[in-house]
Amino acid sequence: MPAPLISDVLPDLLEEMVYLARQAGADPLEGQLRALKIESVCDCGDENCASFATAPVVKVANFVELQSMEGQLIIDLNAENEICFIEVLGRPDVKYLLEEYYESASG
Ligand SMILES: [Zn+2]
Secondary structure: OOOOEHHHHOHHHHHHHHHHHHHOOOHHHHHHHHOOEOOEEOOOOOOOEOOEEOOOOOOOOEEEEEOOOOOEEEEEEOOOOOEEEEEEEOOHHHHHHHHHHHHHHOO
């Protein structure tokens, strides 16, 4: 299965992150955010976790914490300043959409 675009699976979360990244002074990330693909969903098993990898290799060198109204959103960047992982905690809305997408995709 090819990696889906975040704009297809989580369009609302994408707009929220773009908005919050601007607030955090990280607006140069907007172009990257809009092109992100969901490579794999975090398998830590935590009920609150809806995090996902956006690169085949996740090597976190830096991060941008967003001031989300609900839950916790953190953009993880690698040494090349490329987004490699999105930490999403305490966001049942995001978890629901991810589960729904992967269930329907697997038939
Ligand atoms: Zn997790």
